[in-house]
Amino acid sequence: MAKTSQTAGLHRASLAKLHELDAALELMYYGWRGMTLEADGYLAKQGLSRPHHRILYVVARRPDIAIGALIEILGISKQALNRPLNLLLERKLLTSKRSPEQHRSKLLRLTEAGRRIEQRASDHERKVLRAAFDRVGATGAAGWVGVMEAIADNN
Amino acid sequence: MAKTSQTAGLHRASLAKLHELDAALELMYYGWRGMTLEADGYLAKQGLSRPHHRILYVVARRPDIAIGALIEILGISKQALNRPLNLLLERKLLTSKRSPEQHRSKLLRLTEAGRRIEQRASDHERKVLRAAFDRVGATGAAGWVGVMEAIADNN
DNA sequence: CTCCTCATGTCAACTATGTTGACTTGAGGT
């Protein structure tokens, strides 16, 4: 047993640093993995994955969003959205109904089951973040937010 | 023109926040994108992508690494490594030679061209990080590192 | 010398996630 660890590739700091910022670069990589690892595991147990979670996440925060707006926010083509979206509808994690006035658009909402899965998956990610913030305190957390905002706004 | 923006999906903060930590969660997502966006664009112009960069990055920091060790660090199967690795060898961004004693292993090294591409791609990422660190100062940067270490160690 | 091990290499089949392009459907407005 124990051929290669499940978290293969996550051997932080096993590489020489060629630049001062290499450590930060690797921290971003491993940070993303660290935040999403448990959530992805949970989603896999539900037969879902990251794209499904992204859909659920957005719809949870924009009830009655139309397909076109969802496509815009996710940044993928409607064809790419099609399969995961249909799976979520089939599994009754999402409902779609036509708008009363704007009858051309379909409006998406989470069902209770969908809301539960979205919450649990996101909770796994938030749990990791909360633990990290708790460990460094308010000042450190504020620094993290400042840095991440600067990076994120690099569009 | 201007059908949908190239940075589609990167409309930060267009979503309602259901939890206090939702903003942080989204910052991680957009932060990762923000850091890798330019580097991915540069790599695409070279006919390469993220997996190629990961290989170059690791080999740059572990000259004479063997295939098996590379597989371990990257956390992918040898079959998955095969194609991008062969492309890099064909394009002479990497060289492989057999070890003098350990003749069973092949040792990988970057060529000058490979080193240049690795540096430029990583520079795009480091540039974004440096700008963010500069904007928040040493205290904020230290906070960021503390938080990211806590998250990354969540294996 | 033969046999076993071990690192590497390769072939095939499959899954998942995405892309473009082309076309259909169905509702609304003119």
Next chain:
DNA sequence: ACCTCAAGTCAACATAGTTGACATGAGGAG
């Protein structure tokens, strides 16, 4: 009746990964 627009669907393709099976070639053990 005609046009537009949101949505849905089909096909072909690219990329990045998986497992399984098998080949090759060097070293070590007998």
